Amino acid sequence: MASSSAPSSAASTAETFPAGTPAAAQIFTTVLSQGPLTRLELARRAGLSAAAVTKAVRPLIEAGYLVEDADTEARPALGRPANLVRVDGGRALFLGLKLTGDQVFGVLTDLRCRTLLARHAPLSDRVPKAVLASTAEMVRELLTEADGYGVRVVGLGIAVSGDVDRAEGVVRYSPFLEWREVPLAELATAVTGLPATVDNDVRALTVAEQWFGAGVGLSDFAVVTVGAGVGCGLVVHGEVVAGAHGVAGEIGHVTVDPNGPPCHCGNRGCVEAIAADPAILARIREAGGAEADSIDEAVALARAGDAHAREAYSRAGEAIGRGIATVANLLGPERVVISGEGLAAYDLFADQIRSAFAAAAFGSAARCELETRPLPFEEWARGAAATAIQSFITEPNRP
Template sequence: MPNRDTGRSLLRSLNSGAVLRTVIEHGPISRAGIARHTNLTNVTVGAIASEMLEQDLISETGQTDSTAGRPGRLLELNAGAYVAVGAKLSDRQLTCELTDLRANVLAEATMALEHPTPEDFITALGQLVGELLATTSTGRDRLLGIGVGLPGVIDRETGTARYSPFLRWAEVPVADLAEAALGLPIFIENDVNTLALTERWFGRGHGVQDFLLVTLGQGIGMGIVLSGELHSGASGGVGEFGHMVVSDSTQECECGNIGCLEAIASEGSLLRQSAILTEASGASPAVGMDDLYRFAATDPDHKILLMTAGESIGRGIANVINVLSPELVLVRGLGNFESSPLATGIDQAVQAHTFPGLAGSTELIFEKLDDGPWARGAASLVLSELFMSPVAVANFRDPLRSRSR
């Protein structure tokens, strides 16, 4: 026989999540406005709002315009009530940022880590979190949790790094290990997916139901948001866009396969191909993407190199557009990417290979990929958990809670 108390608790959690998401996306908003958006009763909205006011999750501000009756108070997210930590781990560095509930960065700390083991990472994470709290004079009781963005196939539900070629990790229970060591809730996800979450809540993807985020750098990744929710697939395997096989090239990828998009169009691959071109001319080799863009401005061979790489990426994006038909595709690349031949090649290939019936229905935007958003994106893992079920604030205060993943 179903447990009625459990059922009521689940329903209240779902209703609370709906109310908080409405405040975030439409606030400042009245209680009556929330009821209209959520189809909940005024009584239910009032009770949930009162609880959130007590928790400091929301605050009252201003009044509604009213031609009849008593004007209502407007509700908005109390962004400064709690904080979250976002951590981005690469094969060379750990970057951590402390953010408020709107993912505004309050402080940042970094530490060099050369091919870290899981133990190295957890020790460094604890040290940087302590530094962030001390720097901002923030009490540990205000810290809701830590989100971690990792490269590779990451199972968010179990908190496991399934396979990360850059880190050389396989089947590592990162969240469990870190929670046991630090005594704080830990949430892990593929690093590109964490960026997609930030875009969904606070960036270009805010209010967009279906969009793709493509990142071009050391690796090539894709975050997919469908019907307003991050799509992770089975065991976190969605979004390995860089390992789409697009060529008969014999160049081996980090994953061990050949012909992967990442093997022919990632930063490392492009720099290696450029070195061959510059060696023949005796010029100094490129050390980053901006060097490649500069070379391409005067050297036809480098321009062809970037255009060809862009065309491969663009064909891959067009294939995904033809399958998912998103409203928006946001492509972010290193350096002055927006005006580069790489972006031009992507744009031309997307336009050429998108199914005619879908052409024009997807907006394509190019932006620079900075280091900062990665850790901020990881903090959004914690915020996303809160936004989906704000009654979890009570659970966040119990860092050794049973994992519900």
């Protein structure tokens, strides 16, 4: 790419996180997601000794990533008040991008993943060269505005739908972008000058929910997204699970009706083949109902009482509920967060999701809490920023 893609002065390619050990990264992550905490409480939650906490906290305080304040609200009867350790969110900035089939959404966040700026722009073309050009332009714009904060931008996260190998930074296959084997992390770093983390969009959203959202403090939960596709991010024993081949959590391709419609994956009756937006539109057309050329028109028809549209949403809700029950039966999560752009029509299939889940969940798996969180694409970009924050903390020596 041309040299005009170079980052502004807000960017840094040299900033590294002063976590010399995995324990230090674990302690910082605990404070980041659950703090402020006293050192005693931090040791308990991290499962480490007080001495280990003190050793790990010292360089993080010296570098300005952690701050220790007196807890004036919990003053003991005798002696000094306990000190609370917290993250200085303004110590570093991050960028997050969410790529869809036709747009790029970008955010600037602080170290605590609080969104400071949000932008979006159309994609002129889906070929990698055009997307990289749009990506570079979005990054330049955000870096220019980041200059006003006087803090370095130290990482970039990019969220893409499909099969994404985060370790290699490669998009193996993205159906909406029609990409195969694109080394996006390497290319993005080249055009922006920022260390780039690339991950599946649902897993990125799951990282944000784990550290900063509905999954804080939970060791086992899932995020299920509905809309143009059906995805699932899994957290098991406190870790976001990608699986041996990076496709863990693909409930969109769990068969819930062997006689159902064909799916683009080659099987029949997958959750996505019944409940994704294109499947709902196809169902309405096949049933001979009123014409619906977009999902907004399908929603309007269903809310107006169109029988075919309502049946399509009812069927979609049942498929989603069965898919969530499969996750609950296999992994026993404490909570499933339901999100995605499809939640705009949640009133049309909420009852079916919950009733199908209750019918298919086995035993105590039915105790799993279902929570809905409508999140716009800017929040998915924030998820990408969360992956950049995660990489910055846990991979301090990466290029």
